[in-house]
Amino acid sequence: MDTILILLFFLLGLIFGSFFNVVGMRVPQRQPFTNDRSMCPQCTHQLKWYELIPVLSYILQHGKCRNCRENISLLYPSTELITGVLFAFCYIKNGLTPELATALLLMSLLVIILVSDIRYMLIPNKILLFFLPLFIIMRVIQPFEPWWSSITGGLAGVLILAAIILISRGGMGAGDMKLFGLLGIVLGLEKIFVVFFLSCVIGAVIGSGLLIFKVIDRKQPVPFGPHIVAAAVITYFNGDVLLNWYFNGLM
Numbered sequence: 001m002d003t004i005l006i007l008l009f010f011l012l013g014l015i016f017g018s019f020f021n022v023v024g025m026r027v028p029q030r031q032p033f034t035n036d037r038s039m040c041p042q043c044t045h046q047l048k049w050y051e052l053i054p055v056l057s058y059i060l061q062h063g064k065c066r067n068c069r070e071n072i073s074l075l076y077p078s079t080e081l082i083t084g085v086l087f088a089f090c091y092i093k094n095g096l097t098p099e100l101a102t103a104l105l106l107m108s109l110l111v112i113i114l115v116s117d118i119r120y121m122l123i124p125n126k127i128l129l130f131f132l133p134l135f136i137i138m139r140v141i142q143p144f145e146p147w148w149s150s151i152t153g154g155l156a157g158v159l160i161l162a163a164i165i166l167i168s169r170g171g172m173g174a175g176d177m178k179l180f181g182l183l184g185i186v187l188g189l190e191k192i193f194v195v196f197f198l199s200c201v202i203g204a205v206i207g208s209g210l211l212i213f214k215v216i217d218r219k220q221p222v223p224f225g226p227h228i229v230a231a232a233v234i235t236y237f238n239g240d241v242l243l244n245w246y247f248n249g250l251m
């Protein structure tokens, strides 16, 4: 039974991932994402249902548009696959509890931001504002112990990033700051510090990796969002382990 549900959440994630691709691509460009049909960005060929199957269509078409043979960005199937895996892990961690809804919402936000930040170096306000009330409602229904950890977490998230933005002048923007505020509400006071620490470590490792292998040069800006997303995912699923490590290491 459990295996079936895990698989079900994986498949649900694939489908939602496909939708998050559209949201992450269109919302920053102020395009509607609800009424018009999906099409190839190169030749505007309208996609048939069998060209819209998450991951599978990409594999069957060898990563090319059926009409113009242009390469389809690897970002699309990657997003679908990532969402599938994350949704499955949300169920494995939480079972069928109210916290599962929070987890799924959090992963949805993170995937959409991943898409739009990689594509446009932008974290749209519209997306953040959509999730803010949902996260507040979920943390009222499922409060932390102590309950004010959400409020202080949100404030701490904003303040840490505001300080970094003032000190560093560039690198991180207002979008990153607002995202940290949201993450603080969902993850609480202690874990927002874990997210911050991890996103700096991930950013440093990936940033220097990209420089060493000359994928980018020193002047090229790198979106910081994906590092925050990775840090938030690790913290959500393993935050307690990391906190225990840290505190036991101090003793």
Ligand SMILES: [Zn+2]
Binding pocket: 040, 041, 042, 043, 044, 045, 065, 066, 067, 068, 069, 070
């Ligand atoms: Zn095409």
